[in-house]
Amino acid sequence: xxxxxxxxxxxxxxxxxxxxxxxxxxxxxxxxxxxxxxxxxxxxxxxxxxxxxxxxxxxxxxxxxxxxxxxxxxxxxxxxxxxxxxxxxxxxxxxxxxxxxxxxxxxxxxxxxxxxxxxxxxxxxxxxxxxxxxxxxxxxxxxxxxxxxxxxxxxxxxxxxxxxxxxxxxxxxxxxxxxxxxxxxxxxxxxxxxxxxxxxxxxxxxxxxxxxxxxxxxxxxxxxxxxxxxxxxxxxxxxxxxxxxxxxxxxxxxxxxxxxxxxxxxxxxxxxxxxxxxxxxxxxxxxxxxxxxxxxxxxxxxxxxxxxxxxxxxxxxxxxxxxxxxxxxxxxxxxxx
Amino acid sequence: xxxxxxxxxxxxxxxxxxxxxxxxxxxxxxxxxxxxxxxxxxxxxxxxxxxxxxxxxxxxxxxxxxxxxxxxxxxxxxxxxxxxxxxxxxxxxxxxxxxxxxxxxxxxxxxxxxxxxxxxxxxxxxxxxxxxxxxxxxxxxxxxxxxxxxxxxxxxxxxxxxxxxxxxxxxxxxxxxxxxxxxxxxxxxxxxxxxxxxxxxxxxxxxxxxxxxxxxxxxxxxxxxxxxxxxxxxxxxxxxxxxxxxxxxxxxxxxxxxxxxxxxxxxxxxxxxxxxxxxxxxxxxxxxxxxxxxxxxxxxxxxxxxxxxxxxxxxxxxxxxxxxxxxxxxxxxxxxx
DNA sequence: TTGAAAGCGCTAACAC
DNA sequence: GTGTTAGCGCTTTCAA
Numbered sequence: 001x002x003x004x005x006x007x008x009x010x011x012x013x014x015x016x017x018x019x020x021x022x023x024x025x026x027x028x029x030x031x032x033x034x035x036x037x038x039x040x041x042x043x044x045x046x047x048x049x050x051x052x053x054x055x056x057x058x059x060x061x062x063x064x065x066x067x068x069x070x071x072x073x074x075x076x077x078x079x080x081x082x083x084x085x086x087x088x089x090x091x092x093x094x095x096x097x098x099x100x101x102x103x104x105x106x107x108x109x110x111x112x113x114x115x116x117x118x119x120x121x122x123x124x125x126x127x128x129x130x131x132x133x134x135x136x137x138x139x140x141x142x143x144x145x146x147x148x149x150x151x152x153x154x155x156x157x158x159x160x161x162x163x164x165x166x167x168x169x170x171x172x173x174x175x176x177x178x179x180x181x182x183x184x185x186x187x188x189x190x191x192x193x194x195x196x197x198x199x200x201x202x203x204x205x206x207x208x209x210x211x212x213x214x215x216x217x218x219x220x221x222x223x224x225x226x227x228x229x230x231x232x233x234x235x236x237x238x239x240x241x242x243x244x245x246x247x248x249x250x251x252x253x254x255x256x257x258x259x260x261x262x263x264x265x266x267x268x269x270x271x272x273x274x275x276x277x278x279x280x281x282x283x284x285x286x287x288x289x290x291x292x293x294x295x296x297x298x299x300x301x302x303x304x305x306x307x308x309x310x311x312x313x314x315x316x317x318x319x320x321x322x323x324x325x326x327x328x329x330x331x332x333x334x335x336x337x
Numbered sequence: 338x339x340x341x342x343x344x345x346x347x348x349x350x351x352x353x354x355x356x357x358x359x360x361x362x363x364x365x366x367x368x369x370x371x372x373x374x375x376x377x378x379x380x381x382x383x384x385x386x387x388x389x390x391x392x393x394x395x396x397x398x399x400x401x402x403x404x405x406x407x408x409x410x411x412x413x414x415x416x417x418x419x420x421x422x423x424x425x426x427x428x429x430x431x432x433x434x435x436x437x438x439x440x441x442x443x444x445x446x447x448x449x450x451x452x453x454x455x456x457x458x459x460x461x462x463x464x465x466x467x468x469x470x471x472x473x474x475x476x477x478x479x480x481x482x483x484x485x486x487x488x489x490x491x492x493x494x495x496x497x498x499x500x501x502x503x504x505x506x507x508x509x510x511x512x513x514x515x516x517x518x519x520x521x522x523x524x525x526x527x528x529x530x531x532x533x534x535x536x537x538x539x540x541x542x543x544x545x546x547x548x549x550x551x552x553x554x555x556x557x558x559x560x561x562x563x564x565x566x567x568x569x570x571x572x573x574x575x576x577x578x579x580x581x582x583x584x585x586x587x588x589x590x591x592x593x594x595x596x597x598x599x600x601x602x603x604x605x606x607x608x609x610x611x612x613x614x615x616x617x618x619x620x621x622x623x624x625x626x627x628x629x630x631x632x633x634x635x636x637x638x639x640x641x642x643x644x645x646x647x648x649x650x651x652x653x654x655x656x657x658x659x660x661x662x663x664x665x666x667x668x669x670x671x672x673x674x
Numbered sequence: 675t676t677g678a679a680a681g682c683g684c685t686a687a688c689a690c
Numbered sequence: 691g692t693g694t695t696a697g698c699g700c701t702t703t704c705a706a
Contacts, residue, residue, distance in 0.1 A: 011683055022693045027685055035691060052481060057459040058398045059683025062698045067395060069438065069459065077424040078616075087414040090441050099459065101406065101438050104427050122394040122406065122436065144389060226620050257620040279415075283563050283594040285622035348699055359677045364701055372675060396699025399682045680703080689694080 010051045019047035030055055069099045070306055071119025071126045073112060077104040079224065080250070080278040081295055085129055085151060088299020096307060098124075109133050109194060113141050120145050124310055127151060127302050132194040147309035149302050153196050154319065161305040161317040163298050167197045167275070168204025170291035170324030174245055174273045175208045175217075177289070177326060182335035183243035183271060184215055187236055189222035189229065189255070191247035198247065201275075205245075222247055229254025233262060242270055242335050249274035249281045252288055256331065267333030277327055286330025293324050347388045348396075356384035367392055406436045407643055408456025408463045410449060414441040416561070417587070417615040418632055422466055422488060425636020433644060435461075446470050446531060450478050457482050461647055464488060464639050469531040484646035486639050490533050491656065498642040498654040500635050504534045504612070505541025507628035507661030511582055511610045512545045512554075514626070514663060519672035520580035520608060521552055526559035526569055526592070528584035535584065538612075542582075559584055566591025570599060579607055579672050586611035586618045589625055593668065604670030614664055623667025630661050 016026045021040055028036050029044040036044075047053075061067045072089055074082040090100045101123055103115040109132035120126045125147035131138060135155065142148060142157055150162040171188075178186060188205055191198040202219070209217060218239040222228045229251035236244055236255065246252035252274030259266055266272055266286060274281055277292035301320060308315065353363045358377055365373050366381040373381075384390075398404045409426055411419040427437045438460055440452040446469035457463045462484035468475060472492065479485060479494050487499040508525075515523060525542055528535040539556070546554060555576040559565045566588035573581055573592065583589035589611035596603055603609055603623060611618055614629035638657060645652060 012685095013683080023684080024686080024693060024695095025691090028692090031685085037691060040692080054454065054458055054481060056683050057455075058395060058404060059698090060685075061395045062399050062683075062700090063685040065698065067459075077420070077427060083414070083420050086439075087441065090414060090439060091443065094441070099438055099440065099455070101436055102423075102427060103436065104424065104431070106428065117391065118394075118436070121391055122404075144391060226616065230620070253617070253620045257622065257624070260622050279563065280590070280617050283567075283590045283621075285594065285597050287594070349701095350699080360700080361677060361679095361702075362675090365676090368701080374675060377676085393699050396682090397701075399684090399699075400701040402682070675706105677706085678704090680701105682699105682701090685696105685698090687694105687696085690692085 009056070010053050011056065012053075014051055015044065015047050015053050018051060019043040066124050067122065068097060069101055069123045070303075071101045071103060071116070071123040072129060073103045073105060073116050073119060073126065073131070074129045075105050075107050075112075075132055077102070080280070081248070081276055081293070082129060084278070084295035085299040085302070088296040089127060089303050090299075092300040092303035093306075096303075098303075105132075107132065107192070113137060116141065116145055125149070125306050127306060128153070130195065130197065132192075147306060149305045149309070151298060151302050158319070159317055161309070161319065163301055163305070163320050163322070165197065165293050165298070165322045165324060167200035167324070168207065170275060170293075171201045171204040171245060172208045173324065173326045174275070174289070174291055175205065175212075175215075177328065178243035178245075178271060178273065178332065179212060179215060181243070181271065181332060183241075184335070185239070185241045186215060186217045186243045186245060187239045187241035188217060188219045188245045189232055189236070189247050189251055190219055191222060191224045191251070195224070201247070222251055224248060224250060226250050226254035226257070229256075230258040233258035236270075243332070244270060244272050246272060246274050249276045249278045249288055249290055252290070252331070253280065253284055256284060256288075266331055269336055271332040271335075273332060275324070277325075281327075282329070284331070289329045289332040290327050291324035292327050294322060298322060346393070347390050348393060349390075351388055352381065352384045352390050355388060356380040403461050404459065405434060406438055406460045407640075408438045408440060408453070408460040409466065410440045410442060410453050410456060410463065410468070411466045412442050412444050412449075412469055414439070417617070418585070418613055418630070419466060421615070421632035422636040422639070425633040426464060426640050427636075429637040429640035430643075433640075435640075442469075444469065444529070450474060453478065453482055462486070462643050464643060465490070467532065467534065469529075484643060486642045486646070488635060488639050495656070496654055498646070498656065500638055500642070500657050500659070502534065502630050502635070502659045502661060504537035504661070505544065507612060507630075507663075508538045508541040508582060509545045510661070510663045511612070511626070511628055512542065512549075512552075514665065515580035515582070515608060515610065515669060516549060516552060518580070518608065518669060520578075521672070522576070522578045523552060523554045523580045523582060524573055524576045524578035525554060525556045525582045526566065526573070526584050526588055527556055528559060528561045528588070532561070538584070559588055561585060561587060563587050563591035563594070566593075567595040570595035573607075580669070581607060581609050583609060583611050586613045586615045586625055586627055589627070589668070590617065590621055593621060593625075603668055606673060608669040608672070610669060612661070614662075618664075619666070621668070626666045626669040627664050628661035629664050631659060635659060
């Protein structure tokens with residue numbers, strides 16, 4: 001009823017007053033400090049309950065110098081990979097009583113440093129996921145972001161823990177799988193140029209070329225979305241490739257769909273591989289051969305690294321590399337010719 | 338309190354000292370207050386730059402009584418619907434300088450109230466998305482959560498803005514679409530029982546039954562995941578239904594995949610519909626007929642409601658209902674018999 | 675225009 | 691064991 005009058009939320013002072021004790025005692029009770037008389041504790045508790053007291057987290061944070069919150073910066077919340085990673089971090093952090101603040105840079109690399117800084121100011125640490133900013137900018141930013149954990153990106157600074165995926169090896173495994181099936185003409189639909197993981201794939205393919213000089217491999221510009229894959233059908237067909245390495249599962253699904261519309265059989269006429277093994281990859285028609293990245297685990301690990309940093313940070317910062325696992329499914333088959 | 342001079346972050350005091358001015362002046366400069374001498378402003382700015390000063394958001398929040406952060410509680414971060422909603426809120430809030438704290442209840446309804454309360458204590462408001470808790474619990478929680486916006490759930494309390502989807506109408510549209518195609522035996526694969534949106538669908542189907550007494554409709558227990566759909570193949574076949582209404586797109590995709598493995602043609606032998614129109618629905622084989630829910634818009638609207646609440650909250654709280662749009666795609670076709 | 679000082683809500687060191 | 695009190699970092703009256 002009285003909207004504007006009852007604006008003030010009840011604070012620790014009100015509880016103390018009502019219980020007839022000091023602020024300190026209320027604080028002690030609320031924090032489960034044992035050195036409080038059972039009688040006082042009971043009085044405080046009932047006073048708190050009657051007033052429906054909710055401790056103010058901001059005041060608490062200021063006094064304690066910590067927020068029990070970490071920030072996670074991702075390039076795109078619509079991307080299943082980052083969603084999985086976010087979920088992994090969030091669940092793992094929640095287990096330790098930490099919350100997650102998200103920041104979505106919408107693939108605008110100039111926003112990243114601002115968002116990361118903002119997040120850091122409100123949180124105890126930041127997880128920077130696949131930043132698109134260049135190396136110089138990243139290095140300049142590092143000090144002010146600590147404690148910082150880097151995912152899908154590494155840096156010269158060895159103090160910053162990083163979790164990366166060996167995309168180069170993964171794409172080589174996929175290419176090798178296609179070669180094994182008899183494919184000799186391949187195409188790679190590349191992803192966003194600024195993405196470090198795309199660079200890693202390209203390097204892997206360079207190595208693959210050296211190891212397999214007899215295989216013809218064309219690199220096509222693509223993207224990271226369904227639309228990119230769907231719109232690449234013509235380009236792919238032009239190369240005459242019978243095996244296509246899509247940047248990721250999304251692109252592969254888009255391509256699959258485009259080929260299906262054209263009446264081109266997969267894997268009968270063309271074999272397709274994805275990357276990431278997002279949950280959907282298992283449920284396409286045909287199911288997608290891909291390189292599985294344990295993205296939830298990576299998120300969980302990212303939290304563990306952060307937790308270490310937040311604690312005494314005894315050990316050395318770790319730099320973990322995850323190896324993608326080849327998943328042979330229906331979208332790849334023997335070469336027709 | 339012993340101050341650890343070593344790793345203390347630079348605060349406003351340091352800047353003031355370095356610039357030879359008072360705290361108040363630094364604060365004024367940092368907040369773009371115009372009533373400051375240009376000379377002082379310059380001194381402050383350079384001092385801040387030299388010290389690489391980053392204002393502490395917690396201190397600021399405490400003084401201002403606001404955090405510029407809102408909490409979003411979802412039942413499952415792995416669910417594309419909630420991901421889309423989260424993304425919508427996040428992007429819209431970011432436009433207004435607000436951040437989002439996420440809380441994932443992992444479908445544990447008993448966790449929801451705790452998470453929501455926690456979020457509220459750290460934030461200026463909470464968006465509660467598809468809460469699984471019962472009505473009594475929800476109503477009891479409302480007061481302590483305000484400002485609160487409810488998504489995919491309504492309540493008797495009219496003060497709380499809510500954004501809901503007319504799932505009942507959506508599922509009727511889908512059923513009608515199947516009937517139009519000549520299907521007379523239908524099955525509904527229902528979702529989580531505690532989900533309000535599942536109840537809404539069931540009610541819609543009740544109405545459908547009344548309007549279409551000649552149609553046979555079986556309700557099967559299912560779930561909300563691929564696996565639920567994939568595992569329901571036998572049950573679906575047993576009903577003899579030629580048209581299947583899956584709880585959502587995920588379930589539909591699982592079912593699609595399961596039927597494909599059995600060599601059953603969709604839509605030749607069985608027609609399937611999803612719900613939500615997640616991005617993937619357009620790229621399955623065949624593409625999924627579904628009822629499109631503008632989930633990103635809903636997230637955006639949720640933020641707008643919240644913004645209104647955070648402001649003076651002049652207008653009446655709004656209770657918006659979104660109508661799903663039927664998307665006819667390849668997974669439905671004429672009945673075979 | 676500027677500075678001194680009083681909080682914002684809570685914790686913890688220090689006395690009693 | 692319990693209360694008093696000094697901060698945590700910042701904003702904002704209120705005087706000067």
